[in-house]
Amino acid sequence: MDLSLLHYDYIWKAVLGCLFASITAGIAGTYIVSRRMVFLSGGITHASFGGIGIGYFAGINPVVGAAVFGILSALGIEYLSVKQKIREDSAIGILWALGMAVGIIFIYLTPGYTPNLMSYLFGSILTVTRADLVALGILSVILVLYFSFFYRTILYISFDENYARTYSAYVDFFKFLTTSLMALTIVLNIRMAGVILVLSLLTIPPNIAMLFTRKYSSIMKLAVVFGFAGTSGGYLFSWFTGIPTGASTILVLVLIWIILKILTAIISNRKNIKLIQNN
Amino acid sequence: MNYLIELKSVTAGYEQKMVLEDVSLVINEYDFIGVIGPNGGGKTTLLRVIMGILKPVKGTVVYNEKLLRKKDIGYLPQISSVDILYPLTVVDVILSGLMMHKGIYAKMDRDDRKKASAIIEDMGLKGFEKATLAELSGGQIQRVFLGRALIGKPKLLILDEPDNFVDASFESEFYSRLRELNSRMAILLATHDVGTISSHVKSFACVNRHLHYHPSALLTEEQLAAYNCPIQLITHGPVPHTVLKKHD
Numbered sequence: 001m002d003l004s005l006l007h008y009d010y011i012w013k014a015v016l017g018c019l020f021a022s023i024t025a026g027i028a029g030t031y032i033v034s035r036r037m038v039f040l041s042g043g044i045t046h047a048s049f050g051g052i053g054i055g056y057f058a059g060i061n062p063v064v065g066a067a068v069f070g071i072l073s074a075l076g077i078e079y080l081s082v083k084q085k086i087r088e089d090s091a092i093g094i095l096w097a098l099g100m101a102v103g104i105i106f107i108y109l110t111p112g113y114t115p116n117l118m119s120y121l122f123g124s125i126l127t128v129t130r131a132d133l134v135a136l137g138i139l140s141v142i143l144v145l146y147f148s149f150f151y152r153t154i155l156y157i158s159f160d161e162n163y164a165r166t167y168s169a170y171v172d173f174f175k176f177l178t179t180s181l182m183a184l185t186i187v188l189n190i191r192m193a194g195v196i197l198v199l200s201l202l203t204i205p206p207n208i209a210m211l212f213t214r215k216y217s218s219i220m221k222l223a224v225v226f227g228f229a230g231t232s233g234g235y236l237f238s239w240f241t242g243i244p245t246g247a248s249t250i251l252v253l254v255l256i257w258i259i260l261k262i263l264t265a266i267i268s269n270r271k272n273i274k275l276i277q278n279n
Numbered sequence: 280m281n282y283l284i285e286l287k288s289v290t291a292g293y294e295q296k297m298v299l300e301d302v303s304l305v306i307n308e309y310d311f312i313g314v315i316g317p318n319g320g321g322k323t324t325l326l327r328v329i330m331g332i333l334k335p336v337k338g339t340v341v342y343n344e345k346l347l348r349k350k351d352i353g354y355l356p357q358i359s360s361v362d363i364l365y366p367l368t369v370v371d372v373i374l375s376g377l378m379m380h381k382g383i384y385a386k387m388d389r390d391d392r393k394k395a396s397a398i399i400e401d402m403g404l405k406g407f408e409k410a411t412l413a414e415l416s417g418g419q420i421q422r423v424f425l426g427r428a429l430i431g432k433p434k435l436l437i438l439d440e441p442d443n444f445v446d447a448s449f450e451s452e453f454y455s456r457l458r459e460l461n462s463r464m465a466i467l468l469a470t471h472d473v474g475t476i477s478s479h480v481k482s483f484a485c486v487n488r489h490l491h492y493h494p495s496a497l498l499t500e501e502q503l504a505a506y507n508c509p510i511q512l513i514t515h516g517p518v519p520h521t522v523l524k525k526h527d
Contacts, residue, residue: 166330
């Protein structure tokens with residue numbers, strides 16, 4: 001093996017990018033999937049595109065704009081559905097489309113060329129900057145610590161919020177904090193997987209993990225492993241074919257899911273047949 | 280008999296709408312109170328005031344701290360609101376009953392797991408520790424949540440419409456279990472199925488914006504009419520037969 005490869009910056013970028021993406025997406029994805037927040041997360045993702053557009057227009061880092069918009073849209077959805085009594089999925093649908101429209105409008109209004117727009121939409125490891133990696137790295141550490149220290153608290157608030165309110169005065173605080181971390185995870189992973197597909201990066205790995213275990217902490221850990229397999233496999237695939245990394249990552253993940261689903265189905269069928277034969 | 284909780288002239292509700300008005304009630308050790316009343320009449324609100332999750336707008340709730348703190352209340356909520364598909368094992372659901380006694384940095388240790396094992400055995404769920412709720416029957420799910428309510432060794436057990444998840448075959452077992460629990464703790468059971476529980480509870484509290492406490496388990500048509508409690512009830516067994524028409 002040609003060890004001089006390790007001197008190349010882009011190899012490190014790719015490895016660290018995949019690592020941090022899979023840690024953040026694995027942890028956040030498990031939370032989103034188990035809480036049935038997938039549609040909500042789709043809304044946050046697409047709404048944050050508005051922040052990307054405004055970022056371009058205002059001359060600031062589009063990721064910062066996306067982060068602000070992401071958290072605001074999460075709060076906006078909660079506000080609309082709780083205080084204004086709008087159905088939650090309608091609220092999501094509204095902000096989803098509104099965010100995209102705002103983003104498109106501001107990009108149109110931005111004079112000159114909008115660099116890396118395609119990479120925001122479709123993802124590209126190659127245009128990931130050092131700042132992106134540092135941010136993802138810090139978020140990885142934050143998420144690992146957050147879910148370690150507050151594991152039981154978060155677990156039980158997610159499972160039965162009403163019951164949690166009988167013993168904890170902090171339910172709303174934790175919900176807000178965790179949702180904000182989810183929004184941040186989505187936004188920071190937009191560089192890797194693109195707005196269009198980042199949601200799949202969060203939802204597929206936990207679903208693969210759930211083929212093997214029903215324990216929440218195990219699902220998180222396995223989701224990180226499968227996420228890494230998907231992102232690194234996707235990167236390799238992208239390297240050889242030129243297909244954007246977002247799409248190739250999703251392809252690899254879905255392939256892994258299909259193969260493992262078939263395998264586990266065959267194995268459990270064999271188990272059932274053996275049980276029947278033994279009786 | 281010592282009192283555990285006393286509600287004095289409590290008025291409580293949500294935002295602009297008051298659901299309970301001038302409600303007074305004393306809950307004593309080893310009471311077994313059936314809380315009955317029409318839907319929307321304030322049963323659940325009353326339970327939330329008793330548990331301390333809802334603060335009354337008027338009046339006070341007094342806890343006899345020597346015998347009972349808020350965390351000594353076990354709660355079995357209406358089960359339908361929980362996501363059965365959530366990836367949580369039976370052990371973990373039952374352990375969450377201990378969160379009442381822990382802070383936000385809660386961790387579960389060996390002692391906690393021993394308590395959970397004991398409860399699992401008591402509830403007849405041995406072997407199902409690692410199962411998820413989706414793999415259990417309705418009656419088993421109810422026992423998991425009852426286990427969650429009991430693991431903290433409460434002095435007062437509150438059950439909110441437990442009959443929704445109980446099928447006929449499981450019923451008598453459920454009520455004999457409650458009878459046994461009543462020897463160790465007070466029980467408050469909210470239900471709209473007056474007929475079944477009347478042979479098990481020791482007293483009634485009828486809630487319809489106001490509260491009327493009846494210190495006996497026998498109810499006649501006249502008494503229910505006097506309490507303005509519009510309940511249709513058909514009873515069987517050792518309770519006097521009373522078939523009621525709807526009141527206003």
